[in-house]
Amino acid sequence: MARPKADLPEAAALLALVDDEGRLAVRVTPGARVEMLEIAGGRLCAKVRAKPEDGKANAAVVQLVAQGLGLAPSRLSLLKGATSRDKLLGVAR
Numbered sequence: 001m002a003r004p005k006a007d008l009p010e011a012a013a014l015l016a017l018v019d020d021e022g023r024l025a026v027r028v029t030p031g032a033r034v035e036m037l038e039i040a041g042g043r044l045c046a047k048v049r050a051k052p053e054d055g056k057a058n059a060a061v062v063q064l065v066a067q068g069l070g071l072a073p074s075r076l077s078l079l080k081g082a083t084s085r086d087k088l089l090g091v092a093r
Contacts, residue, residue, distance in 0.1 A: 030057035
């Protein structure tokens with residue numbers, strides 16, 4: 001059975017959350033039933049299916065946020081929060 005497409009907000013709305021230094025704060029929910037990005041309370045929340053084991057959830061978050069921004073995953077980097085649900089991603093435009 002094919003996985004449904006991830007629910008993503010508009011790229012412009014996601015870019016508006018990136019600060020002047022190219023940082024994006026993300027709250028992550030690993031092990032979710034569906035993959036999605038949502039903007040709640042002025043911050044980005046990411047839900048990914050991957051479990052938080054061996055960096056799998058971090059890689060899934062980077063992939064999902066890159067897809068939402070319309071960028072290659074190599075343009076994003078994890079700056080802070082490798083073992084936390086609150087992550088700080090660097091966005092190279």
